[in-house]
Amino acid sequence: MVFKRLLGSLGVGGPTVDTVLDPGAARPGGNLSGRVHLQGGEADFDIDHITLELVARVEAEHDGGEREGVVAFERFTVGGGFRLAKGQDHTVPFSVMLPWETPITELYGQPLGIILGVRTELAVSGAKDKGDLDQLTVAPLPAQEAVLEALGQLGFGFRSADLEYGRIGGTHQQLPFYQELELTPSPQYAHQVNEIEVTFLAGPGGVDVVLEADKRGGFRSAGHDALSLHTIGHHDVRDWNTEVDGWISQLVERRASYGGQSGGHAGYGHDGYHGHDSHHGPHHEEPRRSGPGMGTVVAAGAAGLAVGVVGGMVAAEVVDEVGDFFEGDDED
Known part of the structure; x- marks a missing residue:
């Protein structure tokens, strides 16, 4: 344009x-x-x-x-x-x-x-x-695409995406905002969580994958149930479906174990994190890190995420929003 x-x-x-x-x-x-x-x-x-x-x-x-x-x-x-x-x-x-x-x-x-x-x-x-x-x-980068592809093949669907102002503690985030991809759960987890959110923080050495389950109450409330962080290499070769399913399973289990507590922080253990490092934006629980080098990428392919993205209503709304942004931009 x-x-x-x-x-x-x-x-x-x-x-x-x-x-x-x-x-x-x-x-x-x-x-x-x-x-x-x-x-x-x-x-x-x-x-x-x-x-x-x-x-x-x-x-x-x-x-x-x-x-x-x-x-x-x-x-x-x-x-x-x-x-x-x-x-x-x-x-x-x-x-x-x-x-x-x-x-x-x-x-x-x-x-x-x-x-x-x-x-x-x-x-x-x-x-x-x-x-x-x-x-x-x-x-997306190949590693980001691989993770999303695995999520799609596991049955997760695309719901929405946005950019949130703030910082995720416990990461090496550089920009003043981060991207959230909101996914509907696969049938396997539909009775346990309402939503999974994925954030990618890429760098020269690899990609941090931050996963979050059911951010129901906002960053400052007790509804923030579970997060985890997994660091993957740009060129890792793995059984991504098995790898990513393991990440989700651990996340959901941790959420189930601690979701009933009111504090919201108790479920992360000594390696948990304590919030967005932002003076203006919200606070985000510090993710729990996995072992070294998990992941590379491929995002919503043949069955799950891509199908959700192509859904007519979402695509139409996206086109309208893009047009409004560029046509309506003013030079402040």
Whole structure:
């Protein structure tokens, strides 16, 4: 999705900017490439810098409830220091590395409802203008996909996905928010839990997989029943169905053992965690770590998650939300 806008802060006759991302989905920790096209205005202009800003629509919990906002989570300067002559066309190619924790927005080509964008900022003759906003599509890493694929084959279904402002204690989280994939339980566990949530925190050395069962009361309440954390390598080869089913079984058993207690923290033992390290966002119980190197990836394939994602109502709502975000964006 490309928007070409007159740079408002420069007035009529200023240059225009049009950023075009290369086709295909990017991946966390991978390259994002494309071109920034500039068209000169009615006079010469000095281009001080061209900056790309990654933005996301994020939910934040607070005392009054929940609200949504746009969070910028990375910036790249990709050009500048030249004069754009009157009426001149100029193209600046770029290739930048996405943060490892960049959320995934699609699974097997189906949108998940996560909205990311690339905003182009042009500093021209001392004035700045956010002149272009483009939709960013991110596919899962192989390890993330493997875990999701196993969950799908085990009978879990996709319910929704969102970005939550805050930090998960006991992890090496870098971004100020994290992604939650909410799944309906498989028939095997349907009588024990209402929902399983999956969060991936990727890094150069692997992926942390945080699993949560039935976050019924919010981060600050006793309804927060059980969490666990498993660290997997990017290129691990495992029997993922057996591995992931073991994770879920342990999580559900721990929830059953301690879910009746009012404190919510008692079920994690000495290696449990104690909350999101966020001054503004909610607190998230610290996950319980598994042994070394569990996992790699593949997400909701032939039977479970992908089917849920493709469900018409979800897909239609996603399209509407994406359109509203990009068309309605204003340059604050």
